[in-house]
Amino acid sequence: MPKALIIGGGVAGPAVALFLQRAGWDVEVFEARAAPDSFGGLFLNVATNGLAVLETLGLRNRLVADGHLCPYMEMRSGRGRRLGIVPNGPAGAPERGSVVVRREWLNSVLRDATDAAGIRFTWNARLDRIEESGTGVTAHFVDGTSATGDILIGCDGVGSPTRRWIDPAAPEPAYTGLLSIGGFARVDGLAPTPLTQHMVFGARGFFGYLVRDDGTVYWFANPAKPEIDRDALRALSPDTWLNELRALHADDPYPVPQILDTATGPIGAYGIYELAHVPHWHRERVVALGDAVHATSPSAGQGASLALEDAIVLARCLRDEPDHESAFARFEDLRRPRAEEVVAYSRAIGRHKSVTSSRFAVMIRDALLPLFLRGAMRDTRNNHLYEHVIPWERSHPGS
Ligand SMILES: Cc1cc2nc3c(=O)[nH]c(=O)nc-3n(C[C@H](O)[C@H](O)[C@H](O)COP(=O)(O)OP(=O)(O)OC[C@H]3O[C@@H](n4cnc5c(N)ncnc54)[C@H](O)[C@@H]3O)c2cc1C
Known part of the structure; x- marks a missing residue:
């Protein structure tokens, strides 16, 4: 059975471990933190598309049980005036809207699932360096321990050491x-x-x-x-x-x-x-996903959902392609356009958050936003962001 070393036990790490195990891989997750942190990372929006991936893992209902269903976002001005309501999910389908949860709840739902599946999850394992040989890859950890597998999957977040190993010239966030x-x-x-x-x-x-x-x-x-x-x-x-x-x-x-x-x-x-554009997502036996290669600002509420999507797509590629090189290449081809689109979209939303000191500019914004937002509840142009469903079955190879 081929073995995957998974670096990072946040969102992408446990999710890719679960999918890869389904695909017949031996998997082990290594997380730098010493223990779970019940407060860490506050809360986050899990979008419709991320919920769909959790549904495929059988985890959606558990996650939502401690979530705040949020199919709508209401915007107000600094004077308390209601500027409008926008959908937080596909327009016209509030029953498929997004949900806000404590981050540690999302992390623990995923981690409990890896525990239940018998997947080894090692805390206090901070990746220090990676070493490749012709037959395998070794992760060396800061505490002097190491582990060897056939491939290494970097799910190590925005500060990813894996990204830097893949390409020492990779852009910094x-x-x-x-x-x-x-x-x-x-x-x-x-x-x-x-x-x-x-x-x-x-x-x-x-x-x-x-x-x-x-x-x-x-x-x-x-x-x-x-x-x-x-x-x-x-x-x-x-x-x-x-x-x-x-x-x-x-x-x-x-x-x-x-x-x-x-x-x-x-x-x-x-x-x-x-990270708007990371030129290389993989090298030899090492690939990275999630924030490691396409960190997005939180404005679109999509970073964790993209990480979940990456997890299922990478596992599908490793299941369906003849070897890891072609699987990594296919994964990048499938994921890059979508990930980069979402990062750009989120950046565009974020621009509205920057404060202007000009009272005139504020007046213009507060006058114009209601006009922009008026049709938002029926505007389906962003629905593709939320309706990106990736089945696990083999019957949809192009998705
Ligand atoms: C303030 C804020 C608010 C956000 N709000 C939202 C939101 O509302 N909705 C949304 O979808 N996204 C949100 N995001 C983005 C979201 O958090 C990320 O996109 C998502 O967590 C990415 O998942 P990941 O698994 O790639 O990385 P992470 O969840 O960051 O997981 C990376 C893991 O790798 C571990 N790690 C790091 N280095 C090493 C190492 N050397 N060795 C071993 N392990 C290592 C880390 O400890 C961590 O557990 C927000 C981000 C921030 C900062």
């Missing part, structure tokens, strides 16, 4: 100029927002929130800031972030200031990066 800072809160009297996530073009920054049926608020802000090193971001205390955000959003409409006033627990702060 580009900072978008925005941070994503968020957490959880509870505001007395604030009503739940069923089926909806709210987005506010605040006076000095973009803010999003939803309220679960039990009153828990999931919130995030996107302040525009010069790039800050990841460790420095982590080192800043929740109070530092909250004080800054309270000042930034003080003039925004209810409930934005109230959410920031009642925010509790840790605050997550992340730089938003993207």
Whole structure:
């Protein structure tokens, strides 16, 4: 039985492990973190297309059980004026809309499935370097241990060492100029927002929130800031972030200031990066997928779903192609156009989040957005983003 070493136990890693095991591979997942983090990564939108991949794994219902169904996004101006509603999923099909879940819930649903399938998942295994021989590939980890397999699959995220091994000249992720800072809160009297996530073009920054049926608020802000090193971001205390955000959003409409006033627990702060075009996705016995080769800003809510799509497509290629070289090449051919389209689309949305200091520009935006958004609920031009279904069966070789 051929063996795949899978580096990274986030989204793509466990998913590709599950699919490859179905295809008859021996798989093992190696994750750099020491243990699961129940708060890490806050929450994220799993889009219709990502849910379809989870459905194929039999995991959709479990994921949705702890999710906030979000087929709609309501936009408001910094003065509280309703600018419009857009679908968060295929237009005209709210029953197939996207869902917002805690990130660790998505991670643990996938990980529980790998556990149940008997797939080895090793924590504290940080890939240090890769070594190829004519007959196999060896992953060397920072703690001095190593593992050898027939192929190595890099699911190691935006900072991917695998990407750099494939191509030492690979581009580095580009900072978008925005941070994503968020957490959880509870505001007395604030009503739940069923089926909806709210987005506010605040006076000095973009803010999003939803309220679960039990009153828990999931919130995030996107302040525009010069790039800050990841460790420095982590080192800043929740109070530092909250004080800054309270000042930034003080003039925004209810409930934005109230959410920031009642925010509790840790605050997550992340730089938003993207990789619009990575020239090489594979070399010899090594391939990379997910954020490692096409990191997208969160604006389109599609990064995790793209990673899930990559997982099923790569496993199909390894199942159906005669050898790993042709499988990797086919995988890249199938995935690159879609991934790059989504990264570009998400970047275009993100531009609207950047704050303008010109009151005139804000007035124009607030006047024009309702016109743009008026037909959004019936506009099917983006449906292909959500309706990209990839069957596991062999009968659809071109998809
Ligand atoms: C603030 C923010 C909000 C986001 N919101 C959304 C959203 O709403 N919807 C959405 O779809 N996407 C969202 N994304 C993007 C989404 O998180 C990613 O696209 C998705 O997680 C990619 O999955 P992945 O498996 O490729 O990488 P990851 O989920 O990042 O997993 C990579 C894993 O590899 C591990 N790793 C890294 N280096 C090594 C190493 N050397 N050795 C071993 N393991 C290693 C990491 O610890 C990690 O567990 C958001 C991203 C950010 C930063």
